[in-house]
Amino acid sequence: MLKRPTSADVAAMAGVSRTTVSFVLNRRADVKIPDETRKRVVDAAVQLGYQPNASARQLAGGRSHILALVLHQSPEQVASDAVLAETLRGLSAAAREGGFRVMVELLAPDGPDTSYSSLLRAQHADGLIVSGPRSDDPSLLELVRDGFPIVIQGSFPDVAVQSVDVDNVAGARGAVEHLLSLGHRRIACITNAPLVYTAAQERLAGYTQALAAAGIECESILITEADFDAPSGHLAMARLLARTEFDAAFVASDVVALGAIGALREAGRRVPDDVSIVGFDDIPLAAYFDPPLTTVRLPAFELGQAAGRALVERLADRAIPHRTLLPTELMVRGSTTRRRA
Amino acid sequence: MLKRPTSADVAAMAGVSRTTVSFVLNRRADVKIPDETRKRVVDAAVQLGYQPNASARQLAGGRSHILALVLHQSPEQVASDAVLAETLRGLSAAAREGGFRVMVELLAPDGPDTSYSSLLRAQHADGLIVSGPRSDDPSLLELVRDGFPIVIQGSFPDVAVQSVDVDNVAGARGAVEHLLSLGHRRIACITNAPLVYTAAQERLAGYTQALAAAGIECESILITEADFDAPSGHLAMARLLARTEFDAAFVASDVVALGAIGALREAGRRVPDDVSIVGFDDIPLAAYFDPPLTTVRLPAFELGQAAGRALVERLADRAIPHRTLLPTELMVRGSTTRRRA
DNA sequence: ACGCGTTACTGACGCGCGTTACTGTCCCCC
DNA sequence: GGGGGACAGTAACGCGCGTCAGTAACGCGT
Numbered sequence: 001m002l003k004r005p006t007s008a009d010v011a012a013m014a015g016v017s018r019t020t021v022s023f024v025l026n027r028r029a030d031v032k033i034p035d036e037t038r039k040r041v042v043d044a045a046v047q048l049g050y051q052p053n054a055s056a057r058q059l060a061g062g063r064s065h066i067l068a069l070v071l072h073q074s075p076e077q078v079a080s081d082a083v084l085a086e087t088l089r090g091l092s093a094a095a096r097e098g099g100f101r102v103m104v105e106l107l108a109p110d111g112p113d114t115s116y117s118s119l120l121r122a123q124h125a126d127g128l129i130v131s132g133p134r135s136d137d138p139s140l141l142e143l144v145r146d147g148f149p150i151v152i153q154g155s156f157p158d159v160a161v162q163s164v165d166v167d168n169v170a171g172a173r174g175a176v177e178h179l180l181s182l183g184h185r186r187i188a189c190i191t192n193a194p195l196v197y198t199a200a201q202e203r204l205a206g207y208t209q210a211l212a213a214a215g216i217e218c219e220s221i222l223i224t225e226a227d228f229d230a231p232s233g234h235l236a237m238a239r240l241l242a243r244t245e246f247d248a249a250f251v252a253s254d255v256v257a258l259g260a261i262g263a264l265r266e267a268g269r270r271v272p273d274d275v276s277i278v279g280f281d282d283i284p285l286a287a288y289f290d291p292p293l294t295t296v297r298l299p300a301f302e303l304g305q306a307a308g309r310a311l312v313e314r315l316a317d318r319a320i321p322h323r324t325l326l327p328t329e330l331m332v333r334g335s336t337t338r339r340r341a
Numbered sequence: 342m343l344k345r346p347t348s349a350d351v352a353a354m355a356g357v358s359r360t361t362v363s364f365v366l367n368r369r370a371d372v373k374i375p376d377e378t379r380k381r382v383v384d385a386a387v388q389l390g391y392q393p394n395a396s397a398r399q400l401a402g403g404r405s406h407i408l409a410l411v412l413h414q415s416p417e418q419v420a421s422d423a424v425l426a427e428t429l430r431g432l433s434a435a436a437r438e439g440g441f442r443v444m445v446e447l448l449a450p451d452g453p454d455t456s457y458s459s460l461l462r463a464q465h466a467d468g469l470i471v472s473g474p475r476s477d478d479p480s481l482l483e484l485v486r487d488g489f490p491i492v493i494q495g496s497f498p499d500v501a502v503q504s505v506d507v508d509n510v511a512g513a514r515g516a517v518e519h520l521l522s523l524g525h526r527r528i529a530c531i532t533n534a535p536l537v538y539t540a541a542q543e544r545l546a547g548y549t550q551a552l553a554a555a556g557i558e559c560e561s562i563l564i565t566e567a568d569f570d571a572p573s574g575h576l577a578m579a580r581l582l583a584r585t586e587f588d589a590a591f592v593a594s595d596v597v598a599l600g601a602i603g604a605l606r607e608a609g610r611r612v613p614d615d616v617s618i619v620g621f622d623d624i625p626l627a628a629y630f631d632p633p634l635t636t637v638r639l640p641a642f643e644l645g646q647a648a649g650r651a652l653v654e655r656l657a658d659r660a661i662p663h664r665t666l667l668p669t670e671l672m673v674r675g676s677t678t679r680r681r682a
Numbered sequence: 683a684c685g686c687g688t689t690a691c692t693g694a695c696g697c698g699c700g701t702t703a704c705t706g707t708c709c710c711c712c
Numbered sequence: 713g714g715g716g717g718a719c720a721g722t723a724a725c726g727c728g729c730g731t732c733a734g735t736a737a738c739g740c741g742t
């Protein structure tokens with residue numbers, strides 16, 4: 001492997017100093033360089049295939065131009081996170097706009113894994129996007145308190161840190177309102193995850209709000225928790241079926257909803273004729289479920305993009321809103337229908 | 342934000358030179374340091390919360406300790422890549438074992454996006470894992486020729502570069518043999534992607550091999566291409582239904598298969614009673630399709646892990662096999678059944 | 683007393699770049 | 713003729729670390 005050219009090589013070839021090379025290649029507006037010299041430098045750089053060494057640049061400039069995405073999730077959660085790819089795409093796009101690259105740090109949630117704090121403390125990355133943190137994460141609190149640039153994707157209550165999220169409450173409320181508008185009154189709810197996760201809390205809150213607004217009492221017998229994946233949805237629906245009657249259900253995750261629909265089918269209940277189902281997320285496959293799933297679209301790409309942009313702005317010392325909430329959209333498909341008379 | 346401590350600060354506090362600090366913290370076995378001194382240094386480092394600056398380390402050491410994952414995929418492909426998350430987990434695990442971190446580079450496939458070559462040339466990353474490259478990518482060829490450490494995830498024929506892949510041919514063959522063993526003779530095939538992708542070619546090859554081994558002629562009227570996502574599977578199945586008869590189909594992607602099953606349903610054909618279906622990938626949701634999908638399990642985690650490990654070994658100048666093929670496993674579920682008499 | 687080896691450590695350089703402060707030159711205007 | 717300013721460019725330092733060559737102190741055998 002041939003030795004990579006340095007800026008000194010470019011300088012030598014162009015017959016100028018290294019400083020001039022740096023000025024030209026970094027397009028410094030406050031330094032005047034005649035076009036002729038500029039061209040000589042650029043030509044030399046191109047001819048040598050010069051690429052500035054990232055480490056040296058980072059060291060001299062004090063910034064790494066890297067954003068790190070920290071995923072605070074269990075394997076099951078990652079596996080069933082159907083929107084991760086899209087979120088990553090959005091983040092990647094935003095990073096690129098701002099001249100950053102993206103690093104990914106996957107954490108095992110069992111046991112305190114604080115490896116990501118070294119990302120910042122070692123200046124591996126300039127800023128962090130932390131996805132779905134647990135609200136009791138001490139090392140995250142410490143990083144925030146130390147003033148590191150961090151954007152939370154999700155929510156992290158009671159802490160002064162920027163966050164970007166989808167409007168879970170409004171989305172869930174809209175989903176339940178849709179069921180209400182179809183005449184359903186006895187509506188069950190399966191959460192997407194245990195309630196230690198704020199997103200699960202928020203979606204549940206949307207459910208109860210919609211019921212309250214319609215003057216319907218919220219019964220805990222109608223509510224049960226799932227745990228990210230389809231099997232947990234299957235179990236949750238089986239629990240509900242065993243203990244009460246209902247003619248619709250809001251399932252706060254498409255993946256969980258697929259499992260729940262399976263349980264309904266096995267119990268001989270048809271969707272949507274016997275039970276209407278609304279999901280949440282609008283994963284790419286949702287429209288191809290049988291029946292096609294009515295669900296709440298989570299703008300995954302935009303979410304990643306918004307988080308990335310927020311962090312980029314923050315790193316440029318520009319003011320950014322404390323909290324950004326992205327709107328959801330109800331996608332009405334075949335899994336909901338008017339209540340039978 | 343407080344200024345981060347440097348190794349000089351640690352040295353001052355411990356009353357030794359910076360060199361000694363470096364020796365102690367890097368656990369250099371070839372340098373003898375008494376335990377007492379060692380302890381003083383470690384204590385000082387802990388007390389200051391010292392974290393070596395990554396850039397400086399990279400610059401001095403000439404390596405970044407970063408692996409980059411290059412995803413050469415269209416948005417639709419990324420969105421429907423249900424195994425990306427798992428692969429990333431595996432890669433991340435392997436990287437961590439080897440003391441590396443992971444960077445992700447998403448490329449738009451339209452137009453030659455060579456941004457990833459600068460990852461290596463700028464020494465942003467020590468090595469690359471390139472997922473599913475197109476075989477005509479010139480900048481990749483160039484990188485390989487220049488001797489950069491690259492591992493392909495997928496295949497890249499006719500080029501001397503390490504690669505890791507799942508055994509697509511054997512997996513597809515097994516899927517079709519399963520259909521044959523159930524008495525099916527007229528078996529259609531929907532590819533997972535256009536045939537410029539080698540994985541699609543290989544899975545198709547497995548299909549034709551299995552038929553050939555059974556002495557069945559391979560008819561092109563039974564073969565059609567899809568394009569990664571469910572809608573394309575729907576279209577593909579509609580095309581097949583319009584032009585011929587068959588009693589089973591091998592669909593080389595679970596996501597595509599879901600779309601195909603939808604098309605069968607709309608055409609009034611039941612799965613598996615009228616048409617048996619075998620998919621490929623075993624995405625987490627496959628077991629929850631209706632009917633549960635018989636499919637070929639792609640060991641996604643292991644794939645990422647194997648790619649990561651291969652690259653780590655390569656970077657340590659240890660010999661690694663030119664090509665690693667991971668075995669698949671047939672998951673027999675409800676979408677296949679014996680041919681009706 | 684001297685040489686020699688060992689132990690315990692350090693000084694100084696280099697990695698490749700950004701950047702500040704500075705130098706030299708030319709020209710114009712009083 | 714000389715002061716001043718714009719122009720074109722450079723020398724040199726610092727970023728924080730790894731590492732090699734080197735040194736000072738000490739012990740030991742003869």
